[in-house]
Amino acid sequence: MAGDDAGAKSSLQRGLAILRLLASTNDGGARLTDIARALELTPPTVHRLLKTLVEEGMVEPDRTTKRYRLGIDLFALAAQAGNPANLRDICRPILLRLSATLRDSIFLLVRSGFDAVCLDRSEGPFPIRSFTGDVGGRVTLGVGQGSLAILAFLHQEEREEVIRFNLPRMQGVGIIDEVYLRTEIARVRDLGYASRSTGLLPGMSGVAVPVLDRDGHAVAALSVGTISERLNEERLPVVVDILKREAASVSRQLNPFDPVLRRPAAVLGGGSA
Amino acid sequence: MAGDDAGAKSSLQRGLAILRLLASTNDGGARLTDIARALELTPPTVHRLLKTLVEEGMVEPDRTTKRYRLGIDLFALAAQAGNPANLRDICRPILLRLSATLRDSIFLLVRSGFDAVCLDRSEGPFPIRSFTGDVGGRVTLGVGQGSLAILAFLHQEEREEVIRFNLPRMQGVGIIDEVYLRTEIARVRDLGYASRSTGLLPGMSGVAVPVLDRDGHAVAALSVGTISERLNEERLPVVVDILKREAASVSRQLNPFDPVLRRPAAVLGGGSA
DNA sequence: GCCATCTATTCCGTATATCGGAAGCTTTTG
DNA sequence: CAAAAGCTTCCGATATACGGAATAGATGGC
Structure with a gap:
């Protein structure tokens, strides 16, 4: 029917959206709720996605500041790209x-x-x-x-x-x-x-x-x-x-x-x- | 405690696995079935994931060789971050x-x-x-x-x-x-x-x-x-x-x-x- | 030092997106 | 030109991701 929703759907898309968001927050990183707000997702969802991304090395949590930023694995990956x-x-x-x-x-x-x-x-x-x-x-x-x-x-x-x-x-x-x-x-x-x-x-x-x-x-x-x-x-x-x-x-x-x-x-x- | 399964589960993980795989195939890229075999996924699944990744600019298909490789967007993502x-x-x-x-x-x-x-x-x-x-x-x-x-x-x-x-x-x-x-x-x-x-x-x-x-x-x-x-x-x-x-x-x-x-x-x- | 507020995390029932078999279609190979 | 391999589409079953609600933790004001 009526064409493409711009809205993200799959969890893969959501995960990538998080990566993009983190990339755009120069160096400072973003907190979970910030991400949730920006992407119009609920905190639990963001939490789960972030957990996965962290496990995969794509995102690194800063324990002290509670902020998330892009992980080194992503940079390694991107370097190949x-x-x-x-x-x-x-x-x-x-x-x-x-x-x-x-x-x-x-x-x-x-x-x-x-x-x-x-x-x-x-x-x-x-x-x-x-x-x-x-x-x-x-x-x-x-x-x-x-x-x-x-x-x-x-x-x-x-x-x-x-x-x-x-x-x-x-x-x-x-x-x-x-x-x-x-x-x-x-x-x-x-x-x-x-x-x-x-x-x-x-x-x-x-x-x-x-x-x-x-x-x-x-x-x-x-x-x-x-x-x-x-x-x-x-x-x-x-x-x-x-x-x-x-x-x-x-x-x-x-x-x-x-x-x-x-x-x-x-x-x-x-x-x- | 019996530990972690290495097996990928979520589609986000599978998507990232594809990216990693493509990163490892230096520059040549990989075909759909190759990816499917390597990751032990079915072709339809890989196809869907690749489609998403391509839409998101993370992967680029080479129309002529039917190979997929990491997209420049991925590079740009990390480079700008x-x-x-x-x-x-x-x-x-x-x-x-x-x-x-x-x-x-x-x-x-x-x-x-x-x-x-x-x-x-x-x-x-x-x-x-x-x-x-x-x-x-x-x-x-x-x-x-x-x-x-x-x-x-x-x-x-x-x-x-x-x-x-x-x-x-x-x-x-x-x-x-x-x-x-x-x-x-x-x-x-x-x-x-x-x-x-x-x-x-x-x-x-x-x-x-x-x-x-x-x-x-x-x-x-x-x-x-x-x-x-x-x-x-x-x-x-x-x-x-x-x-x-x-x-x-x-x-x-x-x-x-x-x-x-x-x-x-x-x-x-x-x-x- | 205590309470109020905001944020992060866990739990769980529900709904939906993902999966993969099967079949059609296209391209490559012999 | 035929056969094989690869790619893509379809669809029903099921597993996965979702989000509300409640808990735990952190932060800041008084």
């Missing part, structure tokens, strides 16, 4: 190298549904503001350079779906109409990078290149966030060049062997056999 | 600095039940082998330097409990008898670091220091893993010194204020007021 093909591990050294070389902040973004998620970041010396925020931060796919770089290099089909879904979500974030977005996407596909200062974050600017799979579709983006002055006409091409080189390196590591032909995938700059 | 006092965030730059300075691999370990879990690691240029493995990897508390450093600095009570529980688990990992383990613990407590090359991993060696809370009990360990030659009599004290300094710095950041007295906790090397 969001690491398709060890993307994060592969990119970590690259991020470090890039931020050291460029002296700017570097972001690694991946797609998650209709968002881009920051998988990792390496801080540069310049304080910056970004849509992406810290590791784990999300941004609507298409907003911001890294995010846009991913969107531009999705399968056409998926891209259309995302555009359709995200256009309404972009209202009030500067990208007003579809035509503009499509123009931008075309430009990014053409140039191979996203850089146009959107002016959404005053004084801030960025460049991003997609990390492509063997079919030429984006699996991630490497993005530089910095202050506008540091991305002038002179420096931009240099940065883009470096980024592209690193992105290609990542691609090579991601697709070491063609799964069908059992030989190194075709990427530019042939390495060792 | 305040860790136990942001331990990981605090330590990240330290790990990077250490691995850059020492040119060795650095591990951040925390206790989880009767195990130590690798919360983070920063790769050095020397390829190493370790018990800990990658981020999220677990090792029996007491096996390996980092793990031992934590065990040695637990509450006496907890320490005894862990020793009791873990001794049987250590069979065949080199630490054979209780006396030896206790001797090692005493030595670590005395020196303030764990370093003895256990010889369990030929050619590999390590040093670790505990990160202490305000009561002097371990909350984590910073650990260096490297090849034996790089931890000779000459270099070892230097490395230990650096590690201790960093561990103290972490402690200070973890316990910025004494919760009772509302003033900076007492740690060595008074910083700014």
